[in-house]
Amino acid sequence: MIHAENRRIVIATSPQAEPAPEDACSNRELARWLAEIQGLEFFDGPPAERDPQRHYYWVPSETLVGREQARQLGVQGPLDLFGGYVEQAHQAGKAIVHPLIEQAALTPKGWAAGFAERVAPVVLDGHSAFCRQDAWRCASARLPRGPQRLKPAGARGGLGQRVVADADELEAALAGYDEADYLAGLAIEDDLGEVRTHSVGQAQVSGVLLSYHGFQQQNRNARGELVYGGSDLLVVRGGFDALLGLDLAAEVRLAIQQGRAFDRAASQCLPHFFASRRNYDVAQGIDAAGRARSGVLEQSWRVGGASGAELAALQAFVADPALQAVRASSFEIFEDKALPANARVIYRGPDRRGDFLLKYAMVEDL
Template structure:
């Protein structure tokens, strides 16, 4: 079974198709979201990757999207966040996969961790548009857990999960492990509920999920830009920022030209093969259960580790249908496929280094090198290996 979008056959190169037209689209980056800071390291890195996409497609890069400046012009949009309504996509001129790099979902909660888990019971409180069928479809490929929107449902979820060990409580919008805590007993949950506004819980929800130890986080994803369609599996690394906190340090991806099935055919080691199969189930369910869903960039985080009984577990944690931390490597891989059409597999890596004198290897593409007012100096760069490599090397 194929999805409506990402596993479709590659379409003609958007640059080549429009080469004869005087109205060639301009690539623009949309810095959006309540916490978006155009001058921050995250947004400037994403804007740099958007510029690299423009180079790939041989189109002009128009910088930050300006509704007044770009009105009436055909655009190829790189939203900074998942677009959370079909109307928002239409207002940007997005009518097909050829018009953007990212994702569109029919309801805001679909872009969060909430859809990873079912409700505690049929008819439990949930936002408008909630798909019970989705929760059932992905249950076999995610860790045991629930999404809840009411205090009584949180108690029910915690009671069930605590029978088998610690529970990870997660802010649905948290990024990079932020907004999470582990609860070991009901007293800890009650303390959290005492500090939580019930109305905020009803509005935003929270995720309760089985906690694992000795965790490795894998990334499985797929990107489409112009005539290039590529899929990948890889690992994430952590690093320490200037405050000594562990934060995302980069991703190393094995990228295959083609769809998820092409990725499955390169002889992956068992943990990677499991992660790909789980991500594909999650991915297909989104297209099936949430009409209007579109994504030309999809990334799925899969946690693999031990539960409280010492049993190995693997499950999808969340999705990212927007330009993200691994996108520099994704786009660099597409550039490699364009430059060397005979290549079918490449290894590309992103690196985020919090050092005053961060070394950058020769040949690396730097997407950010500066001092952010919140995190200090950080350097973000991408490397691509010359030789083909597999995920189990």
């Protein structure tokens, strides 16, 4: 068990006013699991008043944004939470991956142009826009390259994404976004075919650092839609160098290197940024010209779909200090079934549309 202050309390919290019930329940279960792993007390919700004599470890459902939000929770650095902190709201979403179009009509407060320039070699070609006028100008100019993918910067799991191949499709797609979507940012990038998405990340909890590479899985939900179905991870004790020290396929090594470069840029270019949980989706596929492409799609500095697998690996490393590598998986399926004895259920119940959802995670043999 991790040695930690015995008066620390682990608490799940949601900056969102009304999170989806399955998300809120999943977040609480992950927080409960983190408390067990660290040997800490768990509170099933924030206290009415914070006790100045107690120390809190927060598990927020979203990246913390701004000093006031961090101050209210008493979060001062990565040791105080499982997640991350940014100064500006747009830094928590997909929009920071790409630069703005020249002479943009709207530039968000605190826009770090140097970050987009820094990560350009390790992301797909694209731009970001924060108003419909800029989105139209940008996407119109990019269409001769091939189909473009439009991605609302704050949406999860591919929600709201559209692929357009001509001006008519672009006009229809842009009409489907509201003012809030544009203010949060719209990422516009080359659409790829034959895509495989890699997960690259790190988590650090009470002195234990783990790094991983893995692949996302997809499942069909009760309505026949293809959605996120879990992550299969290869996890090592230590940093990205330890991960890169393994015998890896060339495309896997490239994905890890790109995720690491993006991570370093965030630490160096985003003022006051910190995170104890860092996850990067890296897409590899074929562009409209038939060329192989690889690049970071987005970052996640909060609990996410792979967090169950991360905690399963963390628990294994804590239980066996000599353990250096492990395979861990998270699952999201849409039917109930008997689970292996070592599986940890994160959520079992209805999703936001009333359909059955089961989330669980477990360590598997190497």
